[in-house]
Amino acid sequence: METVGVAALESSIVIARAPTETKNHALTAIAARLSDDRQIVLSANLLDMENGLTNGLDPSLLDRLALNNERIEAMIEGLHQVAALPDPVGEMTDLGVRPSGIRLGKMRVPIGVIGIIYESRPNVTIDAASLCLKAGNATILRGGSEAIHSNQAIAACIKKGLADADLPQTVVQVISTPDRDAVAELITMTDYLDVIIPRGGKGLIKKLITDARVPIIKHLDGNCHVYIDDHADLKKAVDIAINSKTHRYGVCNAMESLVIAKSVADEILPKLAAMYTEKQVELRGCEKSRAIVATINEAIEEDWGEEFLAPILAIKIVDGLDEAIKHINHYSSKHTESIVTEDDQNSRRFLAEIDSSSVIINASTRFADGFEYGLGAEIGISTDKIHARGPVGLEGLTCQKWVVFGDGQIRQ
Numbered sequence: 001m002e003t004v005g006v007a008a009l010e011s012s013i014v015i016a017r018a019p020t021e022t023k024n025h026a027l028t029a030i031a032a033r034l035s036d037d038r039q040i041v042l043s044a045n046l047l048d049m050e051n052g053l054t055n056g057l058d059p060s061l062l063d064r065l066a067l068n069n070e071r072i073e074a075m076i077e078g079l080h081q082v083a084a085l086p087d088p089v090g091e092m093t094d095l096g097v098r099p100s101g102i103r104l105g106k107m108r109v110p111i112g113v114i115g116i117i118y119e120s121r122p123n124v125t126i127d128a129a130s131l132c133l134k135a136g137n138a139t140i141l142r143g144g145s146e147a148i149h150s151n152q153a154i155a156a157c158i159k160k161g162l163a164d165a166d167l168p169q170t171v172v173q174v175i176s177t178p179d180r181d182a183v184a185e186l187i188t189m190t191d192y193l194d195v196i197i198p199r200g201g202k203g204l205i206k207k208l209i210t211d212a213r214v215p216i217i218k219h220l221d222g223n224c225h226v227y228i229d230d231h232a233d234l235k236k237a238v239d240i241a242i243n244s245k246t247h248r249y250g251v252c253n254a255m256e257s258l259v260i261a262k263s264v265a266d267e268i269l270p271k272l273a274a275m276y277t278e279k280q281v282e283l284r285g286c287e288k289s290r291a292i293v294a295t296i297n298e299a300i301e302e303d304w305g306e307e308f309l310a311p312i313l314a315i316k317i318v319d320g321l322d323e324a325i326k327h328i329n330h331y332s333s334k335h336t337e338s339i340v341t342e343d344d345q346n347s348r349r350f351l352a353e354i355d356s357s358s359v360i361i362n363a364s365t366r367f368a369d370g371f372e373y374g375l376g377a378e379i380g381i382s383t384d385k386i387h388a389r390g391p392v393g394l395e396g397l398t399c400q401k402w403v404v405f406g407d408g409q410i411r412q
Contacts, residue, residue: 030161060250
């Protein structure tokens with residue numbers, strides 16, 4: 001691991017000074033290599049999937065692990081989108097002149113060396129590599145053991161693409177050992193790493209919070225809410241509530257709790273319950289919701305704060321916006337919340353008072369995603385409030401430093 005750290009530190013100097021054209025060349029070359037070698041990647045993924053089934057991997061993790069032509073095309077498109085994005089490195093802001101005559105401002109620069117620790121999703125290997133590379137950072141990637149064959153096949157494509165652009169192959173390093181000691185070592189390598197970004201389950205995140213010595217950018221879980229307001233367009237509400245929950249279950253921006261204003265619950269809840277039942281979603285609700293739909297199971301306290309990552313949904317009926325905001329802020333994981341309403345004042349209150357990294361008006365929670373936000377791809381979604389919040393794309397993988405331009409001035 002120390003050898004990996006030294007190589008990353010050395011290559012970070014090279015990639016930090018690489019011009020935009022070189023970084024974009026590397027990204028498009030990686031995309032071409034991934035396209036050429038897709039059958040190798042798919043074969044490696046099939047081996048991981050077979051091992052996952054044999055080892056009883058959770059269905060939500062199997063969903064994240066699986067690759068197909070569509071997902072590989074999405075990875076390739078993400079690489080081209082990142083290449084097409086403006087390069088943030090070197091951007092100058094807040095330029096001004098002080099009374100002394102010096103000019104100063106802020107310049108955006110790479111963070112340096114970024115470690116990414118993630119589980120299941122092999123597409124994270126491409127997302128992380130592409131964004132860190134475009135932002136001028138060296139990257140050390142450590143995926144889960146369940147995806148080791150997929151990640152190594154993708155890593156081979158990345159190495160070929162970097163070589164095509166005459167960049168060191170150590171700009172992106174994918175750890176090949178499944179040994180958990182590698183993670184324990186990585187999160188303490190303060191001499192080599194500037195930040196760690198974990199993507200995975202609560203167990204992984206909690207371990208890093210406890211043990212990491214390198215600063216981390218994180219989110220713990222995604223207990224996302226949709227609130228159907230008194231003034232909702234109920235057709236929109238049905239579409240949004242169904243899509244937010246059932247589009248994909250094993251993702252952090254799926255709705256886990258549905259909150260409904262009492263005034264519209266009698267009309268909309270039976271319709272929604274029937275649709276969820278058809279899709280085999282288990283419903284767990286409060287007393288008021290169970291009085292409307294008898295087939296809803298009784299919710300327990302833990303259900304309100306749970307990230308199910310499964311076809312399970314908690315349902316809460318509230319008196320109105322005040323109670324909805326109170327309930328959501330109390331139980332939310334600060335990831336993403338959506339309101340369905342035609343009332344502009346209620347929209348503005350929801351935007352102002354909900355304390356989450358993404359707040360959405362009249363749209364699915366599934367839009368809380370770097371690709372959908374136009375970032376090209378994302379490293380993850382941060383629920384922290386310092387440095388980066390929400391989907392972390394290029395800008396979140398850089399920082400700023402003060403720059404001063406003088407003409408011989410000395411301080412008096």
